[in-house]
Amino acid sequence: MEFLLELLFEFFGELFLQLFGEMFGGAFKAAWYKLRGRDHELTAAQETAWSVMTGIAAGILTVLVVPHLAIRLHWLQILNLLLAPVMAGLLVERLRAWRESRREFSVEVAGYAALFGFAFALTRWLFGS
Numbered sequence: 001m002e003f004l005l006e007l008l009f010e011f012f013g014e015l016f017l018q019l020f021g022e023m024f025g026g027a028f029k030a031a032w033y034k035l036r037g038r039d040h041e042l043t044a045a046q047e048t049a050w051s052v053m054t055g056i057a058a059g060i061l062t063v064l065v066v067p068h069l070a071i072r073l074h075w076l077q078i079l080n081l082l083l084a085p086v087m088a089g090l091l092v093e094r095l096r097a098w099r100e101s102r103r104e105f106s107v108e109v110a111g112y113a114a115l116f117g118f119a120f121a122l123t124r125w126l127f128g129s
Contacts, residue, residue, distance in 0.1 A: 018088040018117045022058075047112055055116040061121025069128040081121050091113030 042050060071077050092113035093106055 015084050015087055018084055018120050019091060022088060022092050022113055022116050022120075037077050044108075047108075048115065051112045051116040052119045055119025056123050058116075059120040060127065063121075063124055069124065077125055081118070081125060082103045084121055085114045085117030088117035 007122065039046075069077065071080050089110040089112075093110035096109055097103070
């Protein structure tokens with residue numbers, strides 16, 4: 001039972017770090033838009049590059065602050081690389097839908113958030129101890 005609780009805590013700790021990074025990246029993007037005077041959305045290629053670059057940057061920053069990986073078992077780390085970004089993508093999409101008062105599911109938002117989460121998790125996995 002203790003192992004199961006530790007596993008849940010470790011998984012949700014990594015998921016929380018990804019969600020925090022995604023929200024920070026979104027705020028940074030909004031501020032960047034305002035500073036640059038942009039009022040149009042990015043293209044799909046630009047949005048993809050943005051998600052990957054900010055995911056890597058957030059992953060590096062969190063490794064500097066929290067260098068130890070919460071998940072210690074190798075096979076669970078691999079599972080975390082696959083599941084946590086998907087969960088983060090779905091949660092971010094639903095949070096944005098709620099904030100924008102829309103009901104329909106946005107595959108693009110979920111995909112970009114999941115891509116950010118994967119870049120984030122992969123960076124932490126490669127450079128974390």
